[in-house]
Amino acid sequence: MLILGILAIPLATTLLAAGVSWRPWIGWATAVSSTAVLGLGIWLCVTTLSGSQWALNHSLRADSLSAFMVVVIATVSLLATLFTPRTMRQEMESGITTARYARHYVILMQVFITCMLLAVLTANLGVLWVSIEATTIATTFLVSHRRTDGAFEASWKYVILCSIGIALAFLGTVLIYYAELHATGSVHSSSLDWTSVMAVAHHLDPNVTRLAFALLVVGYGTKVGLVPMHSWLPDAHSQAPAPVSALMSGVLLTVAFYGLLRFRAVAVAALGPTFPRTLLVVVGIASLVLATVMLIAQRDLKRMLAYSSIEHMGLLALGAAAGTPLAIAAVLLHILGHGITKAVLFLSAGEIYYLEGTTEMAKFSGLLARRPALAGIFGFALVSLVAFPPFSLFVSELTMARAEVDAGLWWAVAISLVCLSVIFAALTRHGRQMLMGTASTTDAAPSTLAPSMAIPLVTALVACAALGVLSWPLQSLLAHAAQVVMP
Amino acid sequence: MSATTTTLYGVAATLVQVVLLGLGGPLLVGVMAKVKARAEGRVGAPVVQPLRDLRKLLTKERLHARHASVVLPLAPMVILASTVVAGAISPLVSTHPLLGSSADILVIVYLLLTGSAAAALAGLDAGTAFGGMGSSRAMTIGALAEPALLVAVIALSIQSGTSNLPSIMSSTLTHPDWVFGPSRLLALGALLIVVIAETGRIPVDNPATHLELTMVHEAMILEYAGPELALFSLGEAMRLGLLFSLVANLFLPWGIMTDHTLLSLLLGTVALVAKTLLVALGVALIEVRSAKLRLFRLPELLAGGFVLSVLAVVTGLVTR
């Protein structure tokens, strides 16, 4: 029931948004819906601690991992939907959007959220693939929402690259299915379900599984934004409206990563830890290094945030490569912390773009003097992003590094620490240039920030810090969720 | 069945094949010209016109270009001889012609290519501009067609497990389902492209043109006259007949003589004529329907043939 409720709420909101033309209250309704999903998600976390939940004739299934992902999705989508009325008003004022496109935007946003929820709540690994592919279709028009040359180009690139990548993931899924059929010797109705695959995971043919896992890493890796198929990410994230970027960067990437986590468990069971670990370390390090290089000389604010997403996805891949329960728990905490932080950053960057009319970092300086509240929030979020204590990213990165060293990946840790310190320097420099300095324009008085904007963002940052200081409410949940993907 | 009878029928089949090629080759050229003429709404020359041309040419005096060397008179003989040998040993009427055991598919291919090389040398020999141009074009086409040809040959031999042509044909007779398998059909496509290129038909070359910019084969024989031109043309016509009847036999092997009776010899002859006419008809219709490709578009066509033959090999390996 709980699972059905979580899926039904955004679905109902979608129908509501489809049924009427755009009004600001619909935006608030989507926020209410996200809040409800968040509540049900937390409840689901509590119930799944004592065992998995099933629904709809065993086609939907929730364990602690799914429940945790529901919470992450709901949190970030709450932040994003809270900004929907504001973004739409701003865009309509400046003539980017009409009521018609605002309606499309709300519908697609809800479809997008529903697809992500379905991806984490389905019992079947094939349906997982279908829903992740469906997010591509839903988000394409969100990326091209602003209807500029750049937006069209970004969404074209996004669809083509993600479809190519996800096709590989489908091939990988099919190969896993083939190996499963071969291991069980018969077709049954629950073939390709997570539980039935895991039941025979130790007997899957190694040759087929190896190829399948490689395809899955490249395929889902495209959607995660891992090298080598990352190039859609900076374009899409920089061209989409801010709430969409927040959702894509904050959760879409990690939902795809959730798929990888599940398949990693299958691959480790069938192949032993070495092959999956090598593959994940390679893509993780490659993504990290690429992000570092691109961040040093970045000039665009939103592209900078996008490359930082690639960096964090690389860190997640390294954490998953270590694969101990501790590492996976840290990966999950990192997913939550990164989701919240990135959402705050993209949303405030959207506001900066609206006020300043550009995202080119060289064009604005002295933000702190001119817009203290907005710049303050942005600055703290940036501090959180570079994993400063007390924010939770510090805890999760530290724990991941520890787990990686324990797993014998000290050299990968060494490389990632070098990259992280370079990124730290680069982001600090970019941040200082934007926030500090004298106000170049002659604004009369420092502008204030509307409470409807400030309150959610500040709350999110406080929550992020609280998670870092006291992670106890999550500890048993994270440990439980990590156990799910232990082979 | 005694060894003598076998040899006797082998000799008979070989003789029939050579005579059939010698007379049938020029007739085939005539038939194709007639079919094209009819399809284009013209009456066209009679079918025996190429034979009449040969007879007329043979009575003329021998004339050589001033700077020509011994290659010029020698080349037509090489072409004719190589074609006659290839035609004698190939399984056309019978699967057991004389020396059929040496009719390896590679032997046939390279006998025919010897003829092509001789023709190219002949084109160069007189030292005129057109001859050299024709030779260089013909060699370009030949070089592009050769990979496709060889790979198609490999595809054919994979299925039967041998590269001996008579054995390929008899094993096809015992496995008729091969003929409609994807490997054989793909190889047929590739071979058709190669045959069209090697015999200089549209869309690769237009046998009826004497336009400087486009002619290939006609440019090579520009310096020939009299009996030597007759030999040259006869050799080329026999080559055409041989290639067509080989393609016909590879893909429709039925009717070929496998035992040793007079009836089957007769049947084999009739079947060969019928099948070859079928192929000629097909090629003539392709010619009518298509325009000559520009020279620099030819690699596309021949690369297509190459891919088809690679496909034939892979599907042959896969489905074996």
Next chain:
Amino acid sequence: MNSTYIAALELAAGAVLVSAVMTLWRRSVRSIVSMLSLQGMALSVVAIVLALHEHEGALFVTGCLVFVVKGLVVPGLLRRVSRLDPRSRESRPLVNVPASLVFAAVLIVLSYVVSSRITGLSPSDATHLVPVGIATVLVGYFMLVTRRRAVSKIVGLILVDNGIALVTFLLTSGVPLIVELGSSLDVLLVVVVLQFLMVSMRHHSDTDRLTEMKGLRD
């Protein structure tokens, strides 16, 4: 019966691959799209032949679905797109046609080598044909990488997808119906989405300039 089944399966699978190569060979969008249509139909024949042989109702339904979606609807959509486009030729591919055909031949051999590992697990008449599917996938990727026109990219995407579908049918007689439905609909939706994008871009500015992806850079 059995030899007819094998012959039909081989012929249909062969047609899938040949039509993939033909899309590299031909230049006019019109004939490329008819090749795709042929490929979709051949693919559905593979599914239906397998379904009849193994008495799988679900696969039969999938086969019919594939016929409608990939044989008729998707090519129909592409035809509409190409009618919008006056310059319906792939005029300057990054790799010229002969070279790409030769490269396709290399890819085909490569796929044969690669897939021997997979097919070794359960050798059967159907799994032997898996290299054909892998080769189609590789040809599709090659098309995506080397062709610049927007329509050609969509064609490449469909080739990849058809190849994967072929592998799926041959290896496992089809994944569970729900997944198959999902993946077929996804293809349809992706094509629709791309078509919408192309149309909006044309209203907005020059499609090909945008799809060559020169605008967004670091």
